[in-house]
Structures are given as structure tokens and as C-alpha cells.
Amino acid sequence: MxxxxxxxxxxxxxxxxxxxxxxxxxxxxxxxxxxxxxxxxxxxxxxxxxxxxxxxxxxxxxxxxxxxxxxxxxxxxxxxxxxxxxxxxxxxxxxxxxxxxxxxxxxxxxxxxxxxxxxxxxxxxxxxxxxxxxxxxxxxxxxxxxxxxxxxxxxxxxxxxxxxxVHRGVSPLVLVPQATMSTALARSLQPESVPHADAIFNVSRSTLLIAALIQSPELLLAATEDRLHQNYRAEAMPDTSRLIGLLREQGFPAVVSGAGPSILVLCSDPAQRLAAVELVESESAAPWKSLVLAVxxxxxxxxxxxxxxx
CATH class of the missing domain: 3.30.230.10 (Ribosomal Protein S5; domain 2)
Known part of the structure; x- marks a missing residue:
């Protein structure tokens, strides 16, 4: 044909x-x-x-x-x-x-x-x-x-x-920097093995994250904790790592989006997204583009x- x-x-x-x-x-x-x-x-x-x-x-x-x-x-x-x-x-x-x-x-x-x-x-x-x-x-x-x-x-x-x-209360925000990141580079920073305690930690948080995203958005801050990959990659994107730390200290469920360097904030309501944007704008000299997105x-x-x- x-x-x-x-x-x-x-x-x-x-x-x-x-x-x-x-x-x-x-x-x-x-x-x-x-x-x-x-x-x-x-x-x-x-x-x-x-x-x-x-x-x-x-x-x-x-x-x-x-x-x-x-x-x-x-x-x-x-x-x-x-x-x-x-x-x-x-x-x-x-x-x-x-x-x-x-x-x-x-x-x-x-x-x-x-x-x-x-x-x-x-x-x-x-x-x-x-x-x-x-x-x-x-x-x-x-x-x-x-x-x-x-x-x-x-x-x-x-x-x-x-x-x-996803629960309708989950309100994603993506903060996009001008810098880029190679996925291959990000993966090259991963160790061959991780401590047993860190593996258990991530199993608990990833299973909790499923519950938080589909049923209980109020658990998103605890559910987005990670010990497997973000700390190892932090040196390659210091601004991303610093801002995630600041956001999380203020109660925002912020993580690296994919291999980075963008930041994903899984907010539990739209007002929280605006507060997260204001925090990043006040704490970063470099510009970050804010994408307020639906799932x-x-x-x-x-x-x-x-x-x-x-």
C-alpha cells in the first residue's frame, strides 16, 4: 500500500x-x-x-x-x-x-x-x-x-x-534556568553502589510518593526526600542544589526535574506555587523562568x- x-x-x-x-x-x-x-x-x-x-x-x-x-x-x-x-x-x-x-x-x-x-x-x-x-x-x-x-x-x-x-490538589511548578545539563554527564556522577540505609530510605519515600501524588498531597514534602541521586549530582548544578535546599527548608516539595538543572516543585495548592516563585526570585541573582503547569x-x-x- x-x-x-x-x-x-x-x-x-x-x-x-x-x-x-x-x-x-x-x-x-x-x-x-x-x-x-x-x-x-x-x-x-x-x-x-x-x-x-x-x-x-x-x-x-x-x-x-x-x-x-x-x-x-x-x-x-x-x-x-x-x-x-x-x-x-x-x-x-x-x-x-x-x-x-x-x-x-x-x-x-x-x-x-x-x-x-x-x-x-x-x-x-x-x-x-x-x-x-x-x-x-x-x-x-x-x-x-x-x-x-x-x-x-x-x-x-x-x-x-x-x-x-494524579490528585487534583497537586499543582506542579517548574523553574527553568538559562544553563543546560547533559543527561550523560548527570548519569556519570552516579556511584556504582549506594549504602544499604539509603536504598531503604528511597524505597520508603518512593512508595510514600505514590500515595502523596494520588491521594494525600499534604505528604509531598516528606515523600520527595531522596538519597540516591540528587546529592551526587549537586556539584554539577550548584545553583539548582542551593535553591532546592532553600525551598525545602521553607516547606516546598522541591526536587531536581529529571537530570536537571530545572527544579520541580510539587505544590499542594496554587498559592504555594506563587510563594515558591517569589522565594526563588528573591534568592537568585540569575534569572529563572517559572512554568506554572497542569498535569x-x-x-x-x-x-x-x-x-x-x-
């Missing part, structure tokens, strides 16, 4: 992973979206137009991460890769712990799902497997795909997930457009 003329539009949310103690396991989708339109053309290869974040910086040919994700999905299902025109409008900040690479990968895989509609059926676990193969771990791509709060784990049969609905409950979406008559 020829795909010529097929076109899809994909919308994917930003994500924040770890949420403090849930290292490489917990992720949350946020209502901040990249949008992508992909159209099949007769000529081979791919062209990419980017507006917004990454414009003039990211590749605009087949080496683009979104194009590579589309190609990965087509190859996984033994489908020939068609020529493509991509138009991307990006809003998710790059290199700041908000899942931009995961969003790009999910964009491509969802585009492939839409383009192959009626030819190949890619189910939820198939989507997660494809995304995890490219991203390396499922903590960002799971919430990006499915929305809400996700628990992700890996078995012999591949990555798995459970989606949970995204839908995850990635794809709309298939009718093929226009020749």
Missing part, C-alpha cells in the same frame, strides 16, 4: 522524571507540548522545518532525532521508509530535565503509528518498547506516551508501565489527515 500523501499531526507533552526518590522509575506528564506534522512525499529522504525551541540548532535532515525515531519504528515492523516532510513547533526546553529527547522520540514513534494506520497496529507496549530502545530507559517516555503519573519497569518481556491519575492526563496524541485527491 502506498503511503504517498498521508499526513499526521502529533502532540507530545513535556515530562519530569524521578520526582525525587523515584529514580529511573517514576515520571509525570506536564501540560507543555511540542507539535509535529509529518507528510509522506514521493522523493526519498527527509526535510525538517523547526520553529520555536531548537530552531537553527537541531538537524533538519535524516539525522534529526524525530526522523530517526520514525525510521526505527518502520524498520521494527519491516516497513519501507518513505520520503518525509516534517514541520515541528517546539516549546519544551532542551537540556533542562523536561524530557525533550524523550518527546522527540515519542513524536517520531507516534507519527509512524499514524502513518502506518491500517497497515501495522502498534499497541501501547509496542510503542513503549520502541521508545525505550532509543531513549535507553522508560521513565520519561512512559508518561510522554500515556500521560499522568507513570511507574515504569523492565522485565524479560521488555518495558512495562502503570498509569495513575497532562492524555499523553501523546496523533491525528491522521485525509489524503488529498490528486
Amino acid at each position: 502506498s503511503l504517498a500523501g498521508r499526513s499526521v499531526t502529533v502532540k507530545v507533552p513535556a515530562t519530569t522524571a524521578n520526582l525525587g526518590p523515584g529514580f529511573d522509575t517514576l515520571g509525570l506528564a506536564l501540560a507543555l507540548y511540542d507539535e509535529l506534522t509529518v507528510t509522506v512525499r514521493e522523493q526519498p529522504g527527509a526535510t525538517v522545518q523547526v520553529t520555536g525551541v531548537g530552531e537553527g540548532e537541531v538537524p533538519t535532515d535524516e539525522s534529526n532525532l524525530v526522523v530517526r525515531a520514525i525510521a526505527h519504528a518502520f524498520a521494527a515492523y519491516d516497513q519501507p521508509m518513505p520520503g518525509l516532510d516534517l514541520v515541528a513547533h517546539n516549546v519544551i526546553p532542551h537540556g533542562r530535565g523536561l524530557g525533550s529527547s524523550g518527546a522527540a522520540i515519542v513524536s517520531g514513534i507516534m507519527a509512524a503509528k499514524g502513518l502506518l494506520d491500517g497497515i501495522v497496529d502498534i499497541d501501547a507496549l509496542g510503542l513503549l518498547a520502541l521508545a525505550t530502545e532509543m531513549e535507553g530507559h522508560p521513565d520519561n517516555v512512559a508518561p510522554c506516551l500515556f500521560g499522568g503519573l507513570t511507574i515504569a519497569w523492565v522485565t524479560e518481556d521488555g518495558p512495562q508501565f502503570k498509569k495513575l491519575i 497532562d492526563f492524555k499523553g501523546a496524541t496523533v491525528v491522521t489527515h485525509p489524503v488529498e485527491a490528486a
Whole structure:
């Protein structure tokens, strides 16, 4: 079946992973979206137009991460890769712990799902497997795909997930600095092993965090304590670490967003978000962008457009 003329539009949310103690396991989708339109053309290869974040910086040919994700999905299902025109409008900040690479990968895989509609059926676990193969771990791509709060784990049969609905009292705030952070660098600062007591500490806090996010937001400060990763990475992002310490001293459930350097504050009411923003503005000489966001409950979406008559 020829795909010529097929076109899809994909919308994917930003994500924040770890949420403090849930290292490489917990992720949350946020209502901040990249949008992508992909159209099949007769000529081979791919062209990419980017507006917004990454414009003039990211590749605009087949080496683009979104194009590579589309190609990965087509190859996984033994489908020939068609020529493509991509138009991307990006809003998710790059290199700041908000899942931009995961969003790009999910964009491509969802585009492939839409383009192959009626030819190949890619189910939820198939989507997660494809995304995890490219991203390396499922903590960002799971919430990006499915929305809400996700628990992700890996078995012999591949990555798995459970989606949970977040309590309506949870009010996320993301504080974004001008500086960026490499995920690879952040991971390189992790030790090979951690003390037994720290492992037990994080098990208790991560299980408490599930309860806090879906049922009891008043427990978020205690539930977001962590001993597995944030302290080890603190030297690479001193401003982030200092501000998180100040926020937590004042009762705000603040953590590193993903690999950083952005800060996630899981407030229990909207007024608390405003107070957190005021504290950071008063305590930091460098500018931080405040993103007052809702939790995204839908995850990635794809709309298939009718093929226009020749």
C-alpha cells in the first residue's frame, strides 16, 4: 500500500522524571507540548522545518532525532521508509530535565503509528518498547506516551508501565534556568553502589510518593526526600542544589526535574506555587523562568489527515 500523501499531526507533552526518590522509575506528564506534522512525499529522504525551541540548532535532515525515531519504528515492523516532510513547533526546553529527547522520540514513534494506520497496529507496549530502545530507559517516555503519573519497569518481556491519575490538589511548578545539563554527564556522577540505609530510605519515600501524588498531597514534602541521586549530582548544578535546599527548608516539595538543572516543585495548592516563585526570585541573582503547569492526563496524541485527491 502506498503511503504517498498521508499526513499526521502529533502532540507530545513535556515530562519530569524521578520526582525525587523515584529514580529511573517514576515520571509525570506536564501540560507543555511540542507539535509535529509529518507528510509522506514521493522523493526519498527527509526535510525538517523547526520553529520555536531548537530552531537553527537541531538537524533538519535524516539525522534529526524525530526522523530517526520514525525510521526505527518502520524498520521494527519491516516497513519501507518513505520520503518525509516534517514541520515541528517546539516549546519544551532542551537540556533542562523536561524530557525533550524523550518527546522527540515519542513524536517520531507516534507519527509512524499514524502513518502506518491500517497497515501495522502498534499497541501501547509496542510503542513503549520502541521508545525505550532509543531513549535507553522508560521513565520519561512512559508518561510522554500515556500521560499522568507513570511507574515504569523492565522485565524479560521488555518495558512495562502503570498509569495513575494524579490528585487534583497537586499543582506542579517548574523553574527553568538559562544553563543546560547533559543527561550523560548527570548519569556519570552516579556511584556504582549506594549504602544499604539509603536504598531503604528511597524505597520508603518512593512508595510514600505514590500515595502523596494520588491521594494525600499534604505528604509531598516528606515523600520527595531522596538519597540516591540528587546529592551526587549537586556539584554539577550548584545553583539548582542551593535553591532546592532553600525551598525545602521553607516547606516546598522541591526536587531536581529529571537530570536537571530545572527544579520541580510539587505544590499542594496554587498559592504555594506563587510563594515558591517569589522565594526563588528573591534568592537568585540569575534569572529563572517559572512554568506554572497542569498535569497532562492524555499523553501523546496523533491525528491522521485525509489524503488529498490528486
